[in-house]
Amino acid sequence: MSEVQIKIILDAAHIAETAQYCQSFAAMGLSIDSSFPEIGVIFGAGDPALLVQMNAMDGVAEAVVEGQLHGL
């Protein structure tokens, strides 16, 4: 299965632990692209199966395929 671009949003109680979550996700096979510790958001690329695993993790509000926004 080809990789997908993933956005992970930590829940509000775990925003301060963004760096630790980055390490955990990297250990799971996510190639970290960028993280935003101010808001607890991490972007990376990985196997789509990671989405299920991440969404089941404590401290993860949601893990979704990264979207695109468009000029309106």
Place this chain on the structure above:
Amino acid sequence: MQPPIPERLTPQPTGGLIVTFKPGVDHAAQAQCLHDCIGPQARSFSTTSDDLADIDAATTAVLLDDSGVAIILDRDESPEIQARLLAADQIAEVRPEFWMFALDQFQDTGAATWGLQATGALTSPFTGQGIDLCVLDTGIDLQHPDFLTRAITQRSFVAAEDVMDGNGHGTHCAGTAAGPRPKGDTPRYGAAPNANLHVGKVLSNAGSGRERDIIAGMLWAINAGCEVISMSLGRAVAAGEGPSPDYARIGALALQRGSLIIAAAGNDSARRYGHIAPVGAPANSPAIMAVAAVDQALDVAEFSCGGVNPQGGEVDIAAPGVGIYSASPRPEMYRILRGTSMACPHVAGLAALLAESDPGLRGQALWDGLTRTVRKLPLPARDVGAGLALAPGGGAIA
């Protein structure tokens, strides 16, 4: 290069002619004169009756009884007819007939766009001086003559693309928010011409962008201390879909740091068919101001999304978003666009004016000030929020 004044700003002839007879020429002489100049199909109508509706396709001219005025209807041979009329002794003046428009609609003029007139930006004593205003979009044409001498803080977040706008959307939005004072014959189109302009390229030249780049741009603008951040971008959301927590957090962080993020509500409605699409993301975040679009009659635009979703999915304010004239990358120079994308930078520019007017108005206070000083519109809050955004001290009818 286009001429500085677009053709649409000049009077538009219908192809017909307006004839004014000299004083003392009686009705019979007027009718005979018309017959001699244009043939037998001229008809007379009383200015006090309602039979003007009876004008048919065979009619070539209309003589208005008792007024001394005739209207020569549009014909292929109008120049020849005009020459014959000008030679007639009974006639004082022959001039082209022009299209006219209802005065309850705003129009662009040679001085300024209709949006700056309607919002009072044109007459406001404030210009955005000292206010940092960021436009996150497809970049800007830094070599555009209207921005060439402007000090612009810029950065591209799009891989392998510099800030040069290869799309046009970003230059147009930046122009509406902070285009310059009028130069030469170019009408003013920027709401806050003296704002310190920051441009973050977060959408590619194809007009779309990855969320990571957009979030990076938003945080860049907040960390740069921009009081106002304009985002004419987004995505559609489903009915009942709530805001994404990441954009909600950024909006809250911005307000906490004294920044106000303003976003386009979206263009997915088809109101003529009764379909009102929900405000898109990220404008549906509670701490991001959602902007709807209105037209020249201050009616909600056909495409403008509405507040039909809960939890922040409401429209907060409205601004001009139809027939918006602004800058475009060279060689086009200027163009007219429509969309909530065009309404959003109007509000951003007006926010900069309001922020300049009172240093205490930052973040949530700036939000409150904008929504408190609107022109109320006779439309549902679902469609226009608090109402039409206005400039401080602009003299627009509130």
